[in-house]
Amino acid sequence: MTDASGSLLTVENLQGWYGESHVLHGMNLHVREGEVVTLLGRNGAGKTTTILALMGILAKRTGSIRFAGTETIGLAARQIARLGMAIVPEERGIFASLSVEENLMLPPTIKPGGIGVEQIFELFPNLRERLTSQGTKLSGGEQQMLAIARVLRTGSRMILMDEPTEGLAPVIVQQIGRTISRLKEQGFTIVLVEQNFRFAASVADRHYVVEQGRVIDEIANAELERNMDKLHGYLGV
Amino acid sequence: MAPPPAEKVRTMFELLGIPPQALFGQLLLGLINGSFYALLSLGLAVIFGLLNIINFAHGAQYMMGAFVAWMLLNYIGIGYWWALILSPLIVGATGVIIERLMISRLYKLDHLYGLLLTFGLALIIQGLFRDQYGISGLPYQIPSQLAGGQNLGFMFLPNYRGWVVVASLVICLSTWYVIERTRLGAYLRAATENPTLVGAFGVNVPRMITLTYGFGVALAALAGVLAAPIYSVNPNMGADLIIVVFAVVVIGGMGSIMGAIITGFGLGLVEGLTRVFYPEASSVVIFVIMAIVLLVKPAGLFGREA
Structure with missing residues (x-):
């Protein structure tokens, strides 16, 4: 369900804290249904914290987050998940005590319309062959595939991905890029945290540049080439 | 002509200087103790795995299980078989209340606080029962269906x-x-590793934690009901046992x-064998093993290194 402006997700003046440390200083952003939007920025800019705040994992947060027509700023993570938002966390969050199959089947179905297991194996054929392996025995790339695959099953239509290409070989990065493009074709809405803006440019519609816990610029993907110098400045590349 | 197998076995025991009745009798006793060690350490392991709480009230909750069975029988005439179901449910429900009202406030603190709270609870619960029922112990009859025993030739096995x-x-x-x-177990294992992420998948982790504590406590109460006809129902029955059970958990x-489970049954048998071969050491053998395991493999025989 989108709001009056057509956005599935609208964030206004989002403030966030880790304990006493004030990390987010008034984030504003919006994401329309079916869009792929990235959060770009240097290390420590507040990108991951934003994702954690959206998902309800960051305990201390204020401001407004409206998702699918519901104000979620006061909701627990499990309640936000039930609205149809899912996370592919930084460092993948694969459970060592679970097999690949158990990891894959772990998140409960939130809504009908999730991607079936067979279709998941078409997207990520490696997983089918490794079903009985311990989750953390997979390679980094396979673990990333598993982390994405398990949330596709749930029926959640909005996926928050935190640095899905970090530390992966170029061939795996390409595969993840193709997967994100296919998910976009299927109507998924994706918020992507990325350091690798070349990868971001290959999959995203728009980019928000984050610095010191706030959005300092918004660049449409079509205008990225024209704004490359500015972007290099932001990212310190 | 070679002697028959039974004759061979008897000769072997004669060489060892141990009557087979004594050996098997002590092994059975070890197995019985091991059953209680296993049930109680299993409950402790389940609780520690998910809650990170060292539940020192476990012995008191085992005692409560036996007492609730005794009360059901003596106050309202409900016998052993129903007590096997009702007592764990009742004591498990008290565990749920304790978790919600008290233990849940300690999750962000060091393990030590949970240990101190549950230790205090154990003292209070035992004190209340001691005040009400004294320490001389109350009898609980073996159910009639399990009275008597079987003569196995080499030993007599009481049915109960x-x-x-x-x-x-x-x-x-x-x-x-x-x-x-x-699948339920997969949730439990995953929540043991990363409860935040499991919550972010839409699972109600706080409720799962509460029910897990209730289940662990119910296991202790079930052990208490099983123990009631063997040992007298006594406010101190859990306090005597829990120290050994903690040693079992540390070893496992x-x-x-x-x-x-394996350590519980195994150490019961080791204790039984020690009682046969070197009775003086039978009450300390488990603690000696614990000390050795702590020195050689601090995470325990089956534990993962941190």
Whole structure:
């Protein structure tokens, strides 16, 4: 369900804290249904914290987050998940005590319309062959595939991905890029945290540049080439 | 002509200087004790795995299980078989209340606070029962269906003791199966590793934690009901046992389900064998093993290294 402006997700003046440390200083952003939007920025800019705040994992947060027509700023993570938002966390969050199959089947179905297991194996054929392996025995790339695959099953239509290409070989990065493009074709809405803006440019519609816990610029993907110098400045590349 | 096998066995025992009745009798006693060690350490392991709480009230909750069975029988005439179901449910419900009202406030603090709280609770619960029922112990009859025993030739097996061993084996293995082989168990294991992420998948982790504590406490109460006809129902019955059970958990490895089961039964048998071969050491053998394991493999025989 989108709001009056057509956005599935609208964030206004989002403030966030880790304990006493004030990390987010008034984030504003919006994401329309079916869009792929990235959060770009240097290390420590507040990108991951934003994702954690959206998902309800960051305990201390204020401001407004409206998702699918519901104000979620006061909701627990499990309640936000039930609205149809899912996370592919930084460092993948694969459970060592679970097999690949158990990891894959772990998140409960939130809504009908999730991607079936067979279709998941078409997207990520490696997983089918490794079903009985311990989750953390997979390679980094396979673990990333598993982390994405398990949330596709749930029926959640909005996926928050935190640095899905970090530390992966170029061939795996390409595969993840193709997967994100296919998910976009299927109507998924994706918020992507990325350091690798070349990868971001290959999959995203728009980019928000984050610095010191706030959005300092918004660049449409079509205008990225024209704004490359500015972007290099932001990212310190 | 070679002697028959039974003759060979008898000769072997004569060489060892131990009557077979004594050896098997002590092994059975070891197995019975091991059944209780396994049931109690399993409950402790389940609770520690998910809650990170060292539940020192476990012995008191085991005692409560036996007392609730006694009360059900003596106050309202409900017998052993129903008590096997009702007592764990009732004591488990008190566990749920304790978790919600008290333990849940300690999750962000060091393990030590949970240990101190549950230790205090154990003292209070035992004190209340001691005040009400004294310490001389209350009798609880073996159910008529399990009275008597079987002569196995080499030893006499009381039916009730056989039942306790079989029942605790079935309960332990069923619990292991649920935790290691089912979807519910996968949630529990995942929440043990990363409760935040499991919550972000839409799972109600706080409720799961509460029910897990209730289940662990119910296991202790079930052990208490099984124990009631063997030992007298006594406010101190849990306090005497819990120290040994903690040693069992340390040897098996904190949080390891199969470790708790195997170590529980195994150490019961070791204790029984020690009683035959070197009786003076029987009350300390488990603690000696604990000390050795702590020196050689601090995470326990089945525990994962941190």
